Amino acid sequence: MLDVVNIRNDFQILKTGVIYLDSAASSLTPEPVIEKMLEFYRGYRANVERGIHRLSQKASDELLKARRKVQSLINAGSDSEIIFTKNTTEGINSVANGIEWNKGDKVVTTLLEHHSNLVVWQRAARRSGLKLELVQPDKEGLFNIGDFERAIDEKTRLVAVAHVSNVLGSLLPVKEITKIAHTRGAEVLVDAAQSVPHMPVDVRALGCDYLAFSGHKMLGPTGIGVLFVGEGLLKSLEPFCVGGGTIEEGGLEDYELGPSPARFEAGTPPIAEAIGLGGAVDYISKIGLGEIEKHERGLMEKMYSGLSGISNVEVYGPSDPKKRAGILSFNVEGMGPHDVAAILDNTAKIMVRSGQHCAMPLHTKLLNRPNGTVRASIYVYNTKEEIEKFIATVDEISRTLA
Numbered sequence: 001m002l003d004v005v006n007i008r009n010d011f012q013i014l015k016t017g018v019i020y021l022d023s024a025a026s027s028l029t030p031e032p033v034i035e036k037m038l039e040f041y042r043g044y045r046a047n048v049e050r051g052i053h054r055l056s057q058k059a060s061d062e063l064l065k066a067r068r069k070v071q072s073l074i075n076a077g078s079d080s081e082i083i084f085t086k087n088t089t090e091g092i093n094s095v096a097n098g099i100e101w102n103k104g105d106k107v108v109t110t111l112l113e114h115h116s117n118l119v120v121w122q123r124a125a126r127r128s129g130l131k132l133e134l135v136q137p138d139k140e141g142l143f144n145i146g147d148f149e150r151a152i153d154e155k156t157r158l159v160a161v162a163h164v165s166n167v168l169g170s171l172l173p174v175k176e177i178t179k180i181a182h183t184r185g186a187e188v189l190v191d192a193a194q195s196v197p198h199m200p201v202d203v204r205a206l207g208c209d210y211l212a213f214s215g216h217k218m219l220g221p222t223g224i225g226v227l228f229v230g231e232g233l234l235k236s237l238e239p240f241c242v243g244g245g246t247i248e249e250g251g252l253e254d255y256e257l258g259p260s261p262a263r264f265e266a267g268t269p270p271i272a273e274a275i276g277l278g279g280a281v282d283y284i285s286k287i288g289l290g291e292i293e294k295h296e297r298g299l300m301e302k303m304y305s306g307l308s309g310i311s312n313v314e315v316y317g318p319s320d321p322k323k324r325a326g327i328l329s330f331n332v333e334g335m336g337p338h339d340v341a342a343i344l345d346n347t348a349k350i351m352v353r354s355g356q357h358c359a360m361p362l363h364t365k366l367l368n369r370p371n372g373t374v375r376a377s378i379y380v381y382n383t384k385e386e387i388e389k390f391i392a393t394v395d396e397i398s399r400t401l402a
């Protein structure tokens with residue numbers, strides 16, 4: 001079992017008495033990860049891949065180690081498939097801008113996507129004449145696989161889906177979707193922003209072609225993310241940013257791109273952040289993603305049954321705990337989501353997110369809640385007692401209107 005008391009000792013912010021239920025927006029960062037970044041600044045602060053002196057060599061070694069840690073975390077076949085980005089959004093944009101589209105190509109995505117996996121495709125449709133089709137889930141955010149069978153046709157170039165909904169917490173059948181897409185000749189991009197931090201994710205088992213996630217949601221620093229690109233696509237995907245570090249040969253009029261990952265990482269990378277992400281991978285791996293998933297599932301069952309038991313609280317997402325991750329959105333009848341969030345903070349130091357969570361179509365078309373929802377999301381440092389306090393506070397808030 002996960003030792004939550006010990007884990008909490010690594011998070012200074014928790015010592016201020018806050019109850020942090022906003023990890024889906026951004027997680028907290030433990031001391032060993034902060035230390036790992038300070039080690040770079042204090043001990044070997046230099047550029048990477050650009051110097052033969054010892055500091056540059058050490059920085060380059062540490063960057064490579066971080067890349068290999070990420071490779072192992074998601075079971076990628078080689079470290080050249082791991083491209084450091086700024087965040088999930090940049091990773092998805094890199095794919096949208098790196099594929100050479102033909103007019104009439106089709107992209108299939110879903111109605112529950114975060115804007116980072118929707119607006120990107122809407123823009124590509126606008127610019128390149130793509131056809132976009134959105135598969136619709138049921139009210140709980142669960143899909144009928146037959147709807148993907150119907151939507152993915154021989155014109156489909158790419159299927160771009162979330163692994164876990166950032167509003168409903170529902171799990172998407174990514175492996176099954178990938179199988180269908182590949183039989184029809186389409187590639188698959190997985191937005192893993194809400195899965196990689198919380199459960200074992202294996203790109204080879206999923207079979208996906210691209211997978212994007214963010215360091216700041218998995219105990220790492222801000223400003224660093226990862227785009228996995230399968231070996232077979234590394235040459236055909238055009239980097240959307242070129243310059244220092246990306247080329248093999250350069251002349252007066254032309255250039256030749258070098259191998260991955262350098263070809264995709266133009267300019268000086270976020271070195272401290274990448275090394276910090278490596279530290280976060282170590283931290284998570286030491287606890288074990290299976291243990292993290294189990295811990296969150298236990299807390300989520302408690303949170304779901306507690307909130308659903310309050311008469312004027314409406315809870316969204318799957319009722320079956322096996323079909324959801326540690327994200328729960330809800331509304332208190334007669335009260336705006338921002339008001340509920342502000343009261344939770346002001347009265348009990350409970351941090352949640354409120355609004356549309358960058359998922360407007362989901363709120364307007366699926367939930368019919370244009371003002372949004374309140375979202376509580378959990379992670380490795382949350383406790384049973386915090387969830388109990390949260391439920392009791394929402395209960396009190398709901399009674400103020402009764």
Ligand SMILES: Cc1ncc(COP(=O)(O)O)c(C=O)c1O
Nearest residue numbers: 087088089114116166191193214
């Ligand atoms: C499912 C999902 N996709 C993409 C993103 C965008 O992540 P970032 O802001 O780190 O690029 C988020 C962030 O909340 C998310 O939850």
